[in-house]
Each structure stands twice: as C-alpha cells, then as structure tokens.
Amino acid sequence: MSPGRWIRRLTAVLLAASLSASAAGPAVAGYDGTVASNESAFEPPCLTFDDPYPEKMLKAASAAFAALGYTTRSYSGAAFTRAAYLSRTATDWGTYVHSHGDHYWYAADGRRYSGFREDSGDCSQAVVYSKEIAAKRAAKQANLVVMSMCHVGEDASTMPGAFAIAKQKFRAGTWGGPEFFVGYLGAAWDNDEWTFEVAFWDAIGPGYGAGEAYDVAAARVFSHPFEANWWGSYDYTGRAGPLPSGCSRCL
Numbered sequence: 388m389s390p391g392r393w394i395r396r397l398t399a400v401l402l403a404a405s406l407s408a409s410a411a412g413p414a415v416a417g418y419d420g421t422v423a424s425n426e427s428a429f430e431p432p433c434l435t436f437d438d439p440y441p442e443k444m445l446k447a448a449s450a451a452f453a454a455l456g457y458t459t460r461s462y463s464g465a466a467f468t469r470a471a472y473l474s475r476t477a478t479d480w481g482t483y484v485h486s487h488g489d490h491y492w493y494a495a496d497g498r499r500y501s502g503f504r505e506d507s508g509d510c511s512q513a514v515v516y517s518k519e520i521a522a523k524r525a526a527k528q529a530n531l532v533v534m535s536m537c538h539v540g541e542d543a544s545t546m547p548g549a550f551a552i553a554k555q556k557f558r559a560g561t562w563g564g565p566e567f568f569v570g571y572l573g574a575a576w577d578n579d580e581w582t583f584e585v586a587f588w589d590a591i592g593p594g595y596g597a598g599e600a601y602d603v604a605a606a607r608v609f610s611h612p613f614e615a616n617w618w619g620s621y622d623y624t625g626r627a628g629p630l631p632s633g634c635s636r637c638l
Contacts, residue, residue, distance in 0.1 A: 417458065418456060418457055418458060418480040418481075418530075418627035418628045419457065419458050419459075419460070419475065419478045419479045419480060419481075420452045420457030420458065420459045420460075420479060420480060420481040420482060420483075420531075420627065421459070421460055421461075421462070421472065421475040421476065421479050421481075421482045421483075422445060422448045422449045422452055422459055422460070422461045422462070422482070422483045422484075423445075423461070423462040423463065423467045423472055423482075423483070423484045423485070423486070423506075424441045424442070424444050424445035424448075424461075424462075424463045424467070424484070424485040424486070424506075424535075425441060425463070425467060425484075425485060425486035425487065425503075425504055425505070425506040425512070426441040426442060426445075426463050426464055426467075426506060427464060427465075427506050427507070427508055427509060427510065427512075428486070428487055428504060428506065428510070428512060429441050429577065432510065433509075433510040438577055440577035440578060440580070440581045441463070441485055441577070442463070443581060444485045444535060444577075444580070444581060444584060445461060445463050445485070447584060447585060447588055448483040448485075448533065448535075448584070448588070449461045450588075451588040451591070452481060452483060452531075454592070455481070455531070455591070455592070455624075455625050455626055455627060456626050456627040456628065457480060457481050457531075457627045460475065462506075463506060464506055464508050465506070465507060465508030465509075466506075466508075467505055467506035467507070468505050468506070468507050468513075469505040469507075469513045469514075469515050472484075472505065472515055473515065473519060473520070473523055476520050476523045476524060477523045477524060477525075477527070479529065480529060480530045480531075480627050480628065481529060481530050481531040481532065481625075481627060482529065482531075482532055482533075482550075483532075483533045483534075483535065484503055484533075484534055484535065484536065485535035485536065485580070486503040486504045486505075486506070486535075486536050487503060487504040487512075487536060487537065488501070488502070488503045488504075488534060488536025488537045488538050488539045488570075488571075489501075489502065489537060489538050490502075490538060490541075490543060490544075490545075491514045491516060493516055493518060500516045500517045500518045500545050501516075501517045501538065501539045501543075501544045501545045501546040501549075502514045502515055502516040502517055502546075503515055503534070503536050503539070517544075517545040517546045517548070517549035518545070518549070520546075520549040520550070521548065521549040524549065524550065524551065526551050527551060528550070528551040528552065528564065528566055529550035529551065529552060529566065530565050530566060530567070530623075530625070530626075530627055530628070531566075531567050531597065531625045531627075532546075532547070532550050532552065532567070532568045532569070533568075533569045533570075533584070533587075534546055534568075534569065534570040534571075535571070535580050535584060536570070536571065536575070537571060537573065537574050537575050538570075538571070538572070538573065539570040539571065540569065540570025540571045540572050540614075540615055540616035540617075541570075541572050541573075541616070542554070544570060546568075546570065547568045547570075547618050550566075550568065551566075552566045552567075552568045552618055552619055553618065554618045555618060555619075556617070556618055556619075556621070557619065557620045557621060557622075558598075558621050559596070559598065559621045559622055560622070561620075561621075561622075562620055562622065563619060563620045564619075564620060564623075564630075565620065565623050565626075565628075565629065565630045566619040566620060566623065567597040567598070567617065567618075567619035567620060567623050567625060568617060568618045568619050569587070569597075569601065569615060569616070569617050570615070570616055570617075571613075571614070571615050571616070572614040572615070572616055573612075573614065575613055576610065576611045576613070578610055579609040579610055579611055579613040580613075582607050582608075582609055582610075583604045583605070583607060583609075583613070583615060584604070586600075586603055586604035586607050587600050587601060587603070587604035588600075589603075590603040590604065591624070591625045592624065592625070595624065596620075596621055596622040596623060596624060597617075597619070597620075597621070597623050597624065597625045598617065598619075598620070598621025598622065598623075599621070600625075601615070601617050
C-alpha cells in the first residue's frame with residue numbers, strides 16, 4: 388500500500404478511535420506525552436539528501452498519542468533539544484522519539500547507556516542518555532514508550548529501565564501493568580521504521596492490545612533486514628494513565 392493510502396487510512400482509524408473514546412466517557416486529561424523527531428540529522432547539510440520520513444513520523448505519532456488520551460507536545464528541528472526533552476520527561480506518561488540511537492559512552496562514570504541524539508537544528512547534536520531520563524523520572528513508570536531508532540530495542544538496552552519498564556514480556560492473558568515499550572534492533576532504515584509505525588498506530592487503540600498492534604506491524608514487508616522488540620503487557624491498550632490491577636482492556 389502506498390504511503391498516501393496508509394496516511395489516509397491512519398487518519399480515518401484515529402478519528403474513529405477518538406470518537407469511540409468520546410462516546411465511552413470523558414477524555415483522559417492531565418497525562419502528558421512528548422513526541423519528538425530529529426529532522427535536521429536526516430536532511431542537508433547533515434545528510435546528502437532530504438529524508439522525508441522524520442516529518443511523517445512526527446505527525447503520525449502525535450496524532451496517535453493524542454487519540455490515546457495523552458496531552459501531547461511535539462518537538463522537531465531547533466526546538467527538539469536535549470534540555471527541552473528532559474524538561475518534559477519527569478511528568479510524561481508516554482513518549483515517542485525518532486532519532487539516531489545507540490549505546491553511547493558516558494564519560495562521567497565510564498559506562499555505556501542507551502541514548503539518542505537531539506535535533507537542535509544543526510549537525511552537532513548532543514546525546515540524551517537513558518541515565519539522564521531515569522534521574523528525571525525518579526522511578527515513575529511510563530505507559531507507552533516508542534523509540535524509533537537503532538539499537539535501543541536490544542537486550543543490552545538501558546532505555547526501558549529509564550521509564551521504569553522492566554525488560555519482561557507479559558504475554559496475552561497475563562498482566563504486568565499499563566506499560567509497553569517498543570524499540571528496534573541493530574541498524575534500522577527510516578522507510579522500514581515508517582512501515583512498522585504506520586501499521587502499529589493503525590492497529591493500537593481502545594480494546595486492542597499494544598502487543599497485538601506490534602504483531603500486526605512486525606508482519607509487514609520491509610525493504611531491508613528489520614527487527615523490532617517489545618517489553619511490557621501484551622494486552623495493554625496504550626491508553627494514558629494508571630489502570631486498576633489486571634484491567635488490561637480498560638479505556
């Protein structure tokens with residue numbers, strides 16, 4: 388399916404989900420979510436060509452998080468700085484970030500931590516380390532974390548722990564709380580990340596588990612070797628806010 392048709396389908400699905408949630412009761416309020424996409428690193432002069440996907444990813448993730456009940460703020464370009472992102476993370480219940488990701492060397496303690504590059508509107512981009520996120524959050528558990536970047540979905544990743552999400556898979560029928568983390572393994576191409584994410588956002592929503600959405604997305608056909616990974620509760624819908632124990636399908 389062409390990107391244009393995917394976008395139209397995504398818009399229709401998110402609108403339907405929003406209407407369904409409104410019909411079911413008041414919209415969730417007060418649950419922050421931050422969506423950030425590094426655009427400068429994927430266009431001239433930082434790159435030899437203009438990659439169109441970071442802008443698309445930002446719009447799709449922002450729409451999806453809003454439909455899931457998060458009070459969402461989006462950052463890209465010069466506005467997406469390390470300081471801006473870290474200023475939000477203490478109160479975030481969910482986050483999406485597209486950027487360069489890796490296990491970066493942290494000179495202060497001589498260890499490696501998973502992290503990603505800010506945008507800052509230039510080609511000299513500081514790293515946001517999982518260690519810094521964890522310090523800001525002080526063990527506050529996040530609901531939905533989607534890290535659209537290389538390496539942070541690997542077993543060695545320290546990024547889930549920064550959001551107090553254990554690297555454990557609670558399969559269908561079990562419940563580990565309202566939490567779900569998605570990341571990619573190895574080197575991932577933007578067009579494949581886009582293919583995965585559009586399918587994921589298309590599927591996730593009230594009454595439909597994040598794990599099921601992950602399976603739908605992972606079954607897509609990709610242009611390059613591509614592998615994603617998840618931890619959390621397979622049955623969790625992705626909706627913002629705390630849920631009663633065992634209430635996997637609560638809106």
